[in-house]
Amino acid sequence: MNSTAQSAAASTQSAADLKRWAGWVVGVGIWLLPLLWINLTTYLVLTVAGVTMGMLLFLTASGFTIILGLMDVINLAHGAFFAWGAYTGFTVLGALNKLGWVETGTLGQSLVSVLICLLLALAVGWVLGVLLEWLVIRRTYGSHLKQILITMGAALVMAEVIAILWGPNDEVVLTPAAFTGSLDLWDVVIEKFRLLAILVGGAVFLAMHYVLQRTKLGIIVRGGVENREMVQALGHNIRRIFTYVFAAGAALAAMGGTMWSIYTREIRPDMGESNLIFALIVVVIGGMGSVTGCFLASLMVGLAFNYVAYSVPTLALGVNIMIMAVILLLRPSGLMGRS
């Protein structure tokens, strides 16, 4: 009797294992599908482009997902921070170019200019984030409807202010000299800036992972995502932590905006809007509040977008909507979300 029960238990165990393995195989294998209609070299180039886009999306989406998970705040103005970061970078590069650091200059100068861009974007995002949280978001805790309405309004205002300060037209962003051009690895052409973007995105992911998993602040944030009230009752000023987290999310989005603008070389006042859509898709796929889920989903969206955009540009967003729909039907809380 006992042994049958054991073997039955073992077989359900192995069935569960098999299912998990099948999930992994399908989950990874599906990314090889484009090889059916794209040749290998192009596929690799697109993959690098997809990973780049994923990393940059992660910068925006990760802040959004933590703000949503911890504070239960839907911030549709998140894309506006992205745009502000992009314009900050644009202005910094324009100014540094007058010193001869950007379009000409050494590798060191290029690196330093990107670094200044990123730091200033972080600062601008942080300040705007604190302001928005104080002035607007505080009044909307507990009401998603109000949050969506108010932050849509705030996004509009922030985009309009950009149009007033910098003008309503498209602008061209300079790329620092050392990052123009591309590397050629066995016929796979990789733009240098893409490598930098992947490095920056990966570094942010690792840093974020470290802060959330190892530091006390991280424990407070993760605890707060699960049970805000208890974290307060244990002696933590959750409201101040809300402000910090909101500002940090805004700063990351702004940094993402800077990287993105240098990557695509053009900026518009309403560029935050389309970025927000992708970030939202990422957050929904990844599961709200989960940074790892967000990272995986960013890569998925970036890759899917690039594979499809290469063949049928019009459908690139559509495919991502489809992925989102399928994942939601299979797992209503997203990849790593808690139900």
Added chain:
Amino acid sequence: MPEFILSLHQVHTFLGQHHILQGVSLQVPEGQALVLLGRNGAGKSTTLRTVMGLTPARSGHIVFNGGDISRARPFEIARAGIGFVPEDQAVLYTLTVEENFRLAMLEEDQASHDRQEAVFALFPDLKKFWKSKAGVLSGGQKQMLAIGRTMVNDHRLLLIDEPSKGLAPILVDQLAESLNQIKSRTTIVLVEQNFRMASRVGGDYYILDDGVVAHQGRMEELARDHQLKQKYLGIA
């Protein structure tokens, strides 16, 4: 005149439209376990949550350790020296036992770590599951975690809400033993439905009924007073 560590004066609390606490006044003497008794919905848990600032009082005063905390926010109250063990424990399931402790430890100094060792002596299971997620613990272990993590701080008062709920009788006895050890160092306010537990731990008692204090006295007297028990607690 005994020294009161916590006193409530005419505290009124609303949850939405509902008037839950309708003028609760009570005094907690230092160095014992005071038990709050009463039927479901009498306002026992709300009393603890109001002291903690989680459902702030609309009127009345709450004085802790000589200071008025009626308008303070929960984290300020916790830092002033009150530990809170809510109903259903509220351990953070996605965090490990260790992380639950780190979250609760307000000052990371030697004294806190010493107190943490004392908690291990009291609840050895916590050390055993130190690196596991709190979500995998048994009900009794979760309760130990919820109580133990608040004890790493130098709190002067612990508010504990129905620790015996859902525990096997043998665990209840163990828990009562632990609380008796704790109360020698830290004053406890205990909300309890389990009379056996309450009578083993409690010193003074208050009975709440429909949001007001209906009766108060010493636990030993209540244990003998069958009429009173029948009237307010529905037990003979």
Added chain:
Amino acid sequence: MADQHPPQTPVQAQRAQEAAGRYTRAGLWLQVILLVLLALEPWLVSSFRVMDVAAKVMIFAVLVASYDLLLGYTGIFSLAHAMFFGLGAYSLALIIHHAGAPLWYHLPLAALLATGLAVLVSLVVAFFSLRLKALFFVVMTLALAQFADILSIQWHSLTRGEDGVSFKLPGLLDVGWSGGKLWGLTVNGRLLTYYIVLAAAALLFVGLVRFVRSPAGRVLKSIRDNEQRATALGYKTFNYQILANVFGAVVASLCGVLYALWVRFVGPESVMSTAIMLNILLMLIIGGMGTLYGSIVGAAFILVAESWLADGLRAVKVFLPDLMVLQRLADRWILYFGVLFVLVVIFFPKGLVGSAREIAARRRARVRE
């Protein structure tokens, strides 16, 4: 005998009261006066601009009211409503554009196509609205709307992309047609179109009001207030939410047809973009959610302000030609709407009509005491 007349239920009592007050309420007279004014408008003010704003106010009032049916009455937060408007507008424009020459039957055909498309797409949307958490539904509809916008821009062979489609209307409705004078006013295609818009908008609006007051409308409200209770009472909340989604979408898409009919031009920016969705939200919030009539106030407020505020700001530009930032400050009048929007949501969440009703109810309560 007494057994045959059981006591009235509260709902019956409320209905009886509404029925008794139907022809005496101030609201009814306001509606009649509004309708008469709109009908006489071409004779009262001989300005094309005023007529243009009046027609757009009518169309947007219905569009916003149909959105109110979703958000205010049913609690479904969709950001894809402008997409349905766009579907309707493109239906008419593309039929006429691709047919080569405008014919009469194109109009009913467009209305039919618009309705069909709206039903199809809204069924898909409704399906998701029932499966997903509210937040995910918002994201889904926002993404869907964006996708429609991108399609309308990039599917150049069908939609002519960002250039948009301008087209002519058949026969009497053509701008070129003129039928002489009537009481001092030239009767032309514009005027006839105006009356078509007026009649259709009035009809659709009455339809929405009837829908909201119908038994189905009451169920929708009870679902919004407490879905579990409605389910427990035995209502298939599922079906009612689908109904609301589809009905709202069809009205929105018919509004799109009317809009295309009136402006004779359809482009992504003017019918599909997020800006339209923002406008709808703005009008709804300013007018007041869950009131239906608030949509008229909101649409009038925004469209009139848009039309004349832009002028005022242009005047500012003339007086201060030197400062670039000030110039742009005057150009970007949408900024002020955004600020207004945020302020209204924070300080005035019930909107104009909602707040007015609240004040009236309070006064009535005081009188009764």
